[in-house]
Amino acid sequence: MKPRLSLILSVVVSAVPLMSARGSDSWPQFRGPAGDGVAVDQSPPVAFGEDDHVAWKTTLPGKAWSSPVISDGVVWVTTAVERVPSEEEREALLRNTNNDARKFKQLAIAKAIELKLLAVDLKSGQHRQTIDLVTVETPDAIHATNSYASPTPFIDGEHVICHFGTFGTFCVDRRSGEVLWQRTLPLEHGVGPGSSPVVHKGRLILIQDGMDRQYVTALDASTGQTLWTTDRPPMEAPTGDQKKAYCTPVVVTDSTGREQLLCMGSQWMVSYNAETGEEFWRLYHGKGFSVVPRPVLLDDVVYFATGFGKPELWAARIDGSGDVSSTHVLWSVKKGIPSKSSPLLHDGLIYLVDDNGVASCFDPESGDLVWKKRLGGKFSSSPLFAGGHLYFGNHEGEVFVLTPGEDSEVVQTNQVQGQIMASPAAIENALILRTDLALYRFE
Incomplete structure (x- = not known):
C-alpha cells in the first residue's frame, strides 16, 4: 500500500541563530563531524546517571531511533507520533499489507504517524521549536524493533535535512522553521526506513535499497531536484527481502x-x-543483506560489516576500478560481528559490539582479534570515542565506559531510564544521549 500524505505548516516556537555546522563545536550528522563516532577535543563525564552529572533531561514526544545532531547551541531530533491501533485494528491493517501472516508478530503498524522535527536548547534543555512536517495516513508496517523515524537528520549550513525513507524527505530552514522543499521517493523498505542522509558539495545523497528496487540517488540540497540516479549491481536472491539494506554513505578521498x-x-x-x-x-561480499552498520576508513582501506545472515567484518582497499572482488580484499572476520551497530576505528584499532553485547577489538592490518569482553544486553546504538574513553549504550539503558587500547578495561557502567537505540553525541565536553523516553545532557 502507498501511504497518503498531507503536508502540515510549520509551527515556530522561537528563533534559532545561524552559523556554520562544521568543526568540533557541532555534531552535524550520524556519528558526528566525520561520521565515524570519534569526538575531537571533547571530555564528557565517565560516570553519570539520572541523579549524577545530569545538566538536564528533556522528555521527547513520539517514538524515534534517530540520533541527535547539534549546531549553534541547538540539538535537533526527529520523531514520529503514532496513532496506535487496537489489536483488532492492527490485525486488519497488517492484512491489508503485502506481509506474510506468519510474520505479523515481528511487525508494528500505526493508523497514522505525525513526523516532526524538534529543536532543544543545548544549554538549558528547553524546547525551542516543534516543526510539524507531515501526517502519513495508513503508513507501511515496520519491524517491531524499528521506528518510523530512525534515519538521523543532517545539518547542512542553514538547513536541516530530515529523511524518513518512503515517508518523505524535507529541507527545513534552521532559523524560521520553514519547510523549503519536500520530496517523496516511494520505496518498499520491508521493515521501515533506516538509512541516514548525507550532504556533500550541495548534493543530498540517499541510499534507496528497498525490497522492490535498489539504487543510490543525489538530490540538489537547495531545491530537492534529482541530479542523478544509479541502480545497484544485480543480486542473486530469492526475494527482495534479501536485497534490501539500510546503510549510510561515506565520502572519502583516496591517495x-x-x-x-x-x-x-x-x-x-x-x-x-x-x-x-x-x-x-x-x-562482492557474499549473501549479507539488511546492512545497517556505517563503514569506517583508514588511509586507502575501508572496513565494513556485511549485515544480516552471518555478519562478517571485511577490510578492502579502495584504490581499484571495476569489479575488485578478487583483487582488493585484505581480510575478513566471521565471528562476533554486529548486524546493527557500526564499528569504531581509533589509534590503530577497530572496536565494535555485536547484537548480543560482546565487545571486540581487532587489528586493522591483519584482522586478528586483540580482545573480547562481554558487556551484556542487546545493542543497536553505535559506539562513541571521546575524552580518551569508549562509550557503548545498550537497549537496557546501560552505558559501558571502557579505556581504549590492547589492555582495555571497563571502568564504569552507567544506568539511565529507557532504551538506548540512538547513537550518542559529544559536544562542549558534554554527552548528549537519547533514549526512547528523553534527551539528556551529562557534563
Whole structure:
C-alpha cells in the first residue's frame, strides 16, 4: 500500500541563530563531524546517571531511533507520533499489507504517524521549536524493533535535512522553521526506513535499497531536484527481502585524489562518483543483506560489516576500478560481528559490539582479534570515542565506559531510564544521549 500524505505548516516556537555546522563545536550528522563516532577535543563525564552529572533531561514526544545532531547551541531530533491501533485494528491493517501472516508478530503498524522535527536548547534543555512536517495516513508496517523515524537528520549550513525513507524527505530552514522543499521517493523498505542522509558539495545523497528496487540517488540540497540516479549491481536472491539494506554513505578521498562515495549494500560494496553517480568499483561480499552498520576508513582501506545472515567484518582497499572482488580484499572476520551497530576505528584499532553485547577489538592490518569482553544486553546504538574513553549504550539503558587500547578495561557502567537505540553525541565536553523516553545532557 502507498501511504497518503498531507503536508502540515510549520509551527515556530522561537528563533534559532545561524552559523556554520562544521568543526568540533557541532555534531552535524550520524556519528558526528566525520561520521565515524570519534569526538575531537571533547571530555564528557565517565560516570553519570539520572541523579549524577545530569545538566538536564528533556522528555521527547513520539517514538524515534534517530540520533541527535547539534549546531549553534541547538540539538535537533526527529520523531514520529503514532496513532496506535487496537489489536483488532492492527490485525486488519497488517492484512491489508503485502506481509506474510506468519510474520505479523515481528511487525508494528500505526493508523497514522505525525513526523516532526524538534529543536532543544543545548544549554538549558528547553524546547525551542516543534516543526510539524507531515501526517502519513495508513503508513507501511515496520519491524517491531524499528521506528518510523530512525534515519538521523543532517545539518547542512542553514538547513536541516530530515529523511524518513518512503515517508518523505524535507529541507527545513534552521532559523524560521520553514519547510523549503519536500520530496517523496516511494520505496518498499520491508521493515521501515533506516538509512541516514548525507550532504556533500550541495548534493543530498540517499541510499534507496528497498525490497522492490535498489539504487543510490543525489538530490540538489537547495531545491530537492534529482541530479542523478544509479541502480545497484544485480543480486542473486530469492526475494527482495534479501536485497534490501539500510546503510549510510561515506565520502572519502583516496591517495590518488579520487573522491569516492562509498555505498554499502546487500551483497555489494560499491564506490561511486558523487558528482555524476558513475560507478568507480564494486566488491562482492557474499549473501549479507539488511546492512545497517556505517563503514569506517583508514588511509586507502575501508572496513565494513556485511549485515544480516552471518555478519562478517571485511577490510578492502579502495584504490581499484571495476569489479575488485578478487583483487582488493585484505581480510575478513566471521565471528562476533554486529548486524546493527557500526564499528569504531581509533589509534590503530577497530572496536565494535555485536547484537548480543560482546565487545571486540581487532587489528586493522591483519584482522586478528586483540580482545573480547562481554558487556551484556542487546545493542543497536553505535559506539562513541571521546575524552580518551569508549562509550557503548545498550537497549537496557546501560552505558559501558571502557579505556581504549590492547589492555582495555571497563571502568564504569552507567544506568539511565529507557532504551538506548540512538547513537550518542559529544559536544562542549558534554554527552548528549537519547533514549526512547528523553534527551539528556551529562557534563
